[in-house]
Amino acid sequence: MSEPYGKAFSLMRAEAEPAWRAYTHHAFVEGLKAGTLPREAFLHYLQQDYVFLIHFSRAWALAVVKSETHSEMLAAVGTVNALVAEEMQLHIGICEAAGISQEALFATRERAENLAYTRFVLEAGYSGDLLDLLAALAPCVMGYGEIGKRLTAEATSTLYGDWIDTYGGDDYQAACKAVGTLLDDALERRLGAEFTSSPRWSRLCQTFHTATELEVGFWQMGLTP
């Protein structure tokens, strides 16, 4: 189980330390785990994350555009559906219960940290191929998978249980595995089985690393409503 989300992901993740740990063990995450995160910060984060998911869904739709095989298209379109039909429902539901309407959510003013991250991902896709795009998308998908799984095992409070269950649950974990397989297969198809020897590999790792740092910035933004 050392490579639960595929081979390429685990290699890119190792290259991105210590930023990866700063992302997956951020104070915001530890606050979700212990139930000590202020509700105000959580709701502020969720509103920003709703806007994030709009652009993230657009980036996955771009992955459909950049696909070269039917199976790549299927994997990308499955992720678009999981985001729009499932993950965004969590945000809508929790915010509605807190008195924040869907219209208010959609009209949320985007914070600079949020804008920087999503446009970085989209730009990786606009100017590159599917590999550049997936390298920028992977930290978001798999990081939350790792966080959800760990918090499912370690949480000492049920306050943020809905959030933890969404990312630690079977559906989200299966989505992470599917993206891991998509990344491995897309790399092999374009760069060959020895894809780490390709001159493109270090650049892809750099994109992954930058996206990881932008995730750290997103949590930090969450702490400052």
Ligand SMILES: Cc1ncc(CO)c(N)n1
């Ligand atoms: C900022 C951010 N990264 C990753 C995910 C997981 O989809 C999310 N919802 N928000």
